[in-house]
Structure formats: C-alpha cells, structure tokens
C-alpha cells in the first residue's frame with residue numbers, strides 16, 4: 314500500500330456555511346466528520362464476500378463507532394474512527410483485499426454496477442475492464458462516477474453517475490452521458506474505450522469547471538451524439554425474497570455493525586451485495602427467522618408501504634456541517650406516513666421528504682416534494698423547487714404543519 318494521506322491533510326472543521334468538500338472520502342484518504350474519521354470502502358462489483366463483510370463489521374466495532382453506512386453510491390462507510398486508530402484499521406482491511414494501491418486509484422474507482430449481475434455477464438466483464446483501465450482516465454473532478462448498467466434494462470438511472478453503459482430498447486449496448494436522453498451504440502468490446510473517450514472529451518471541453526456531466530452543456534462530439542434512447546428503466550431490487558438471496562432495507566442507509574454481522578452469520582449468506590438504494594442483498598440466504606434481524610418486509614420500506622419516501626442525511630451530531638439532528642424528525646415523519654397522516658400528492662407522483670442538516674442536501678440529489686433544511690439550529694420548510702416558505706421552525710412545528718387528520 315502506498316500514497317496514503319493523513320486525515321489532517323484531508324479535511325478541516327466546519328464553519329457556519331455548508332462546506333463543499335469537492336471529493337468523496339476513501340479508506341486511504343478518509344474525511345474528518347463530527348464523530349471522527351469517515352472511512353469509505355468501495356467494494357469491487359459492489360460485492361463483499363462473507364469473510365470481508367464480517368471483517369468490516371469487526372473493524373467497525375473495534376476501531377470505529379460500531380456504525381456502518383451504506384451510501385448512495387453503493388459504498389460502505391465506517392464512522393467514528395479515531396485518527397490514532399486509522400492505520401491499525403488499514404492493517405485490518407488490507408488482508409481482506411479491500412484497499413487500492415494508491416489513494417489516486419481509489420478515488421477514480423467510482424463505479425456503480427447493476428447489483429443483480431451474474432458471473433461472466435456483460436456487467437462483470439465491463440466493470441472489470443474499466444477497473445483495469447482506470448489509469449487511462451484523465452484527471453476528473455472528484456465526484457465523477459461511472460455506471461455499468463448493462464442488464465436487460467437500466468436500473469441505475471436515478472443513481473449518481475456521469476458516464477453510463479446501458480442497453481437500448483433492442484438490447485444493444487449504448488454509452489450515454491448523464492443528462493443527455495440518448496447514447497451511442499457500441500460493440501461489446503468497444504464500450505469501455507468509448508466510456509474513457511467520453512470522459513476525456515468531458516475534461517477537454519471544459520467539464521471540470523462545472524464538475525458534473527449533467528451540468529455540462531457543451532455539444533457532444535459527433536461520434537458520441539447517438540440517438541439511441543435507453544430501454545425503459547426496470548425497478549430497483551425490492552425488499553424480500555430475490556433469486557439470488559434476500560434483499561433488506563437499511564433505514565437511512567445505516568446499521569450497527571454487530572447487527573449486520575449477526576444477520577450475515579445467522580442467514581448463512583455467502584456474500585453481501587450493495588445497492589445505491591439503501592438496500593443490501595444477502596447472497597445465498599433464504600427467507601427465514603434470521604430475516605427479522607433486518608426486517609426485509611415492506612413496512613420497513615416507507616416508499617413501498619405508504620407511497621412516501623423519507624430521506625435524511627447524517628445530521629447532528631455526526632456531521633459537523635449540521636446544526637440540527639435530522640433522523641429523529643425523519644422517524645417521526647415515517648410514523649406519520651404509516652398512519653396516512655401526510656398530505657396526499659397526485660396519483661402516481663413520487664413523494665419524497667428530504668430532511669437535510671444543512672443546505673448541502675447530501676441525502677437526496679434530486680428534487681423532493683417537501684424539503685426540510687437545517688439552518689442555525691432550526692428548520693426551514695419548503696415545497697418542491699420553491700424557496701422555503703416557513704423559516705426557523707423546530708421539529709414539533711414541522712410535524713404540526715405537515716400532519717393531516
């Protein structure tokens with residue numbers, strides 16, 4: 314292992330305004346947070362073998378706060394790692410095959426994969442090829458990522474990625490720039506080369522100035538300006554039984570390491586696959602008594618059970634940017650949703666409440682139906698894209714304004 318960066322070089326305390334770090338934490342380059350270091354692991358193919366996940370759980374308890382986050386990029390984060398314990402943590406993780414050769418390679422390996430990949434399929438082949446060719450990528454803004462979404466139809470379109478490999482309605486592989494409706498068809502052996510070429514064009518055409526592909530309005534090069542729309546999206550993995558095992562939801566994408574280890578051991582799972590949807594797939598597990606540990610039933614999935622989706626970032630005290638706790642309020646809102654006490658939206662409309670500890674709004678990168686944003690120790694409340702209409706509320710006042718019946 315080489316090129317690790319001491320965390321004291323990698324972050325700084327908060328000030329009053331939301332601090333935009335402009336990068337994602339890694340294991341070799343962790344980030345300082347309110348409760349210690351955040352150490353993020355990027356599992357290859359979004360899969361952790363049984364020994365790896367049990368080792369991570371043990372490390373989270375021994376070196377961190379015993380909490381594990383599942384991120385919206387299908388990565389795992391250990392929270393609350395003391396700076397003095399960081400190198401010992403790396404020594405634990407390295408034999409598990411969880412570290413990259415350098416912090417630079419780690420930062421480039423921002424690759425989402427359709428989590429229901431099968432051994433030897435196009436998803437696996439393309440993701441492995443991209444990993445092997447990471448060094449061919451230009452220097453990219455830190456948040457730039459790739460989606461290998463080459464199943465029968467895309468399932469990662471709402472997940473954060475800038476350059477995508479998908480299939481069109483005829484099953485042809487296409488390479489598509491995020492934010493553009495269509496992509497260009499590619500032969501299977503040329504897909505990764507086209508992805509790298511598109512990333513190179515992004516840099517050469519000034520993309521780093523805006524940071525993300527969806528915000529880059531420069532005309533695509535002629536070779537990339539295809540007219541092949543991706544096939545209609547297929548649904549994300551639903552909680553419950555799955556042909557590969559059992560899917561469970563982690564509320565707010567967080568779980569106690571001991572509880573996760575217990576579920577892996579009790580289920581006999583051979584591996585855990587990570588998704589960008591706060592859900593994990595216990596590979597090889599069968600529905601059984603163990604599943605009550607993580608409750609895959611729909612009543613723990615607010616969207617499936619009520620039509621509402623409640624998102625909340627880490628908030629105070631976990632994030633130094635936050636002036637308010639977020640998850641207690643989000644749990645209260647979930648209870649309202651389950652009782653049918655939140656206002657109705659139009660039929661079929663996506664209804665999302667986003668509780669954010671500050672204006673950075675990390676937990677949900679899309680437009681929400683209701684936005685609750687922390688500011689100076691209180692919450693501002695707003696609907697959709699409009700500026701907040703109620704300012705400086707406490708949690709009880711938020712509940713009072715949203716509860717019906």
Ligand code: SF4
Nearest residue numbers: 626632670671674675
């Ligand atoms: S949105 Fe939440 S997690 Fe993100 S910086 Fe603000 S308080 Fe922290």
